[in-house]
Amino acid sequence: MLAKLPEPVEIAGGVHWIGALDPDLRTFDLILKTANGTTYNAYAVRGPEGVVVVDTVKEEFSEEFFTRLEQVADYDEIRAVILNHLEPDHTGAVPELMRRAPHAHIFCSVRALKVLTALLKDELDNYGYTLTDTGDRCSLSGRPISFVNTPYLHWPDTQCTFLEDEKLLFSGDVFGCHFCDDRLYNDRVGDFRFSFEYYFKHIMRPFKRWVLQAVDKIEPLAPELIAPAHGPILRDNPLSYVRSYRTLSNSYLPNEVEGREKSLLVFYMSAYGATADMAKAVHDGASSVEGVRVSLYDLQGGETEPFVDLIESADGLVFGSPTVNGDAVKPVWDVLASLISIETRGKLGGAFGSYGWSGEAVPMIEDRLRGLKMRVPAKGLRIKFHPTDKELDDCRDYGRTLAESLVGKAKPKVVDFADL
Amino acid sequence: MAKGKLSFTDIDVTVTVPAGTRVIEVSEKVGAGIIYGCREGDCGTCLMKVEGGMEYLSEPTALEDKVLKENMAGKDMRCACQAQVLGDGEVKVHPA
Incomplete structure (x- = not known):
C-alpha cells in the first residue's frame, strides 16, 4: 500500500491533496524515529476566481508536488500561497513555486516573516505578502478562508487555516504525525495511534500550555475535516484528535502536590x-x-x-x-x-x-x-x-x-x- | 561614573550597575529567569517586561525596534540583550 500515488486526491469540494509520500524515511530532523516513513501534505483549493495552494513539500520531493499540482491547476491560476509553517519540510518547493506562479500572493503569520525572508532572500521583493493573525478572514480565489494563529506548535510562526465553506482545517504540523500510507485517510490507513502520540510527545510536549491555547481556538470551529501537513488526513471523528491534544497536554504524572505547595x-x-x-x-x-x-x-x-x-x-x-x-x-x-x-x-x-x-x-x-x-x-x-x-x-x-x-x-x- | 539600580523581580535581587550596562550582562550572573537566544537583537527570545523605570533604559535602536515589532511586543517590553541601564534611577524587570 506504499506505492506512490499517481494522482492528486480530492479530499473535499474543490480541494485536492497534492503532497508527497516519503515511505523510506526512518529518522526525521535527527531526533524523531519513524517506522512508517512520513508524508509531506500540501493542498490545492480551487475557487471561482482561481487556486490557493496550502503548504508545499520538502525540497527533494518538489517534482512529485509539482506533478500533482499541474494536474489540478495552471500556474497562472494560482492566486495565493498559504504557508502555515515555514520549516523546510513544508517550504522546500516554495521558491520554485513562486517563480512559476506569476500571480501568487503569500499569506503567513506575522512571526513567519523573518523566516520567509531567510527562505526567499532578495526574491521576496518580487512578491506580495500578507501577514495573518487569529480571526483574519478573507476570500481567496472566491473561497472563504480564516486564520488561527497557533504559536509554538511547534515554532513561533505556526498557524492553521480554516476553509469555512467545507469546515476544513489545514492544521500544519498540529494533529500531524510521521506515518506514510497512500490510503491517506485516518479511517483507511494502518494503525497510526502510536505515531500520533509519539509525534506529540517529541514535537508538541514542550509547548503544552500553547497547545491548550490553540485547542481553545480550534474547538469552536468544529472542523469536519482536519488536513495536517504530515500523516493521515483526519476525516473520521476529527474532533477526537483535537480532544486528544487536550488530554496529552495533561501532566504525565498526576500532580500530588496540593494547593500552593x-x-x-x-x-x-x-x-x-x-x-x-x-x-x-x-x-x-x-x-x-x-x-x-x-x-x-x-x-x-x-x-x-x-x-x-x-x-x-x-x-x-x-x-x-x-x-x-x-x-x-x-x-x-x-x-x-x-x-x-x-x-x-x-x-x-x-x-x-x-x-x-x-x-x-x-x-x-x-x-x-x-x-x-x-x-x-x-x-x-x-x-x-x-x-x-x-x-x-x-x-x-x-x-x-x-x-x-x-x-x-x-x-x-x-x-x-x-x-x- | 553614574550608577543605576537594576532589579530582577522574579528572584528579588537588585544590582547596582555602572551606567551603560546591558541587562544581559547582569541577569545571567544573578540567575534571573530572563532567557537568551541569539544575544544580538535578532531573535526576540530575551524579551522582558519592564515593570518600572523604563525611562532609565536606553532608547531602543532601530535594530531592537524591528525585533520588538516582529514579536508584537507590548510597550512595556524590551530586549534584555539590547537595553542598557542609564543610571540615576531604578529599573525593574521580569521575564516576559
Whole structure:
C-alpha cells in the first residue's frame, strides 16, 4: 500500500491533496524515529476566481508536488500561497513555486516573516505578502478562508487555516504525525495511534500550555475535516484528535502536590559518599521550609525517562554531581539533555557537588540549567572532598535558600555589579 | 561614573550597575529567569517586561525596534540583550 500515488486526491469540494509520500524515511530532523516513513501534505483549493495552494513539500520531493499540482491547476491560476509553517519540510518547493506562479500572493503569520525572508532572500521583493493573525478572514480565489494563529506548535510562526465553506482545517504540523500510507485517510490507513502520540510527545510536549491555547481556538470551529501537513488526513471523528491534544497536554504524572505547595526535586550521584551527604543536607535544609515538598533521588537507581516525567510537573530541580575529569557525570547529563522534550522555562534550578581538584561540574550544570531557561537564584555549592559539619550546615542553608526562593520567601538581595 | 539600580523581580535581587550596562550582562550572573537566544537583537527570545523605570533604559535602536515589532511586543517590553541601564534611577524587570 506504499506505492506512490499517481494522482492528486480530492479530499473535499474543490480541494485536492497534492503532497508527497516519503515511505523510506526512518529518522526525521535527527531526533524523531519513524517506522512508517512520513508524508509531506500540501493542498490545492480551487475557487471561482482561481487556486490557493496550502503548504508545499520538502525540497527533494518538489517534482512529485509539482506533478500533482499541474494536474489540478495552471500556474497562472494560482492566486495565493498559504504557508502555515515555514520549516523546510513544508517550504522546500516554495521558491520554485513562486517563480512559476506569476500571480501568487503569500499569506503567513506575522512571526513567519523573518523566516520567509531567510527562505526567499532578495526574491521576496518580487512578491506580495500578507501577514495573518487569529480571526483574519478573507476570500481567496472566491473561497472563504480564516486564520488561527497557533504559536509554538511547534515554532513561533505556526498557524492553521480554516476553509469555512467545507469546515476544513489545514492544521500544519498540529494533529500531524510521521506515518506514510497512500490510503491517506485516518479511517483507511494502518494503525497510526502510536505515531500520533509519539509525534506529540517529541514535537508538541514542550509547548503544552500553547497547545491548550490553540485547542481553545480550534474547538469552536468544529472542523469536519482536519488536513495536517504530515500523516493521515483526519476525516473520521476529527474532533477526537483535537480532544486528544487536550488530554496529552495533561501532566504525565498526576500532580500530588496540593494547593500552593511547591515541589523541589534533589537529584545526585556520588562516588565516595561526599556528594550524597551534601544531597541529604540540601534536602534537609529545603524540607525545613513550609510549603515545599522535597524529594531526594539517587540517579544510580533510576532511568532517565521516568525522571523526565517527574521533572515536568516539578517547580524546582537541584542536581548534585562530583567532578570527574573536569566534568559532571554522565547520568546527570543524560537527564539534563533529555529535558529538551518538556517545558523547563521558569523552573528553579540549582547545583552542588564535591570535588577533588577543579570542581567544574557545578558551574557546568548551572550553565545548562540557564540554557534550559530556568532561573538559578543562588550560587551553586562546591565542597572539596568530604564535607565537614560546618560545610553540611552550608548545604542545609543552600537547600533552605532554594526552597525559600521557590515559595517567594527569599529575602530581597542588594548587590554591587563588581561583586558578581 | 553614574550608577543605576537594576532589579530582577522574579528572584528579588537588585544590582547596582555602572551606567551603560546591558541587562544581559547582569541577569545571567544573578540567575534571573530572563532567557537568551541569539544575544544580538535578532531573535526576540530575551524579551522582558519592564515593570518600572523604563525611562532609565536606553532608547531602543532601530535594530531592537524591528525585533520588538516582529514579536508584537507590548510597550512595556524590551530586549534584555539590547537595553542598557542609564543610571540615576531604578529599573525593574521580569521575564516576559
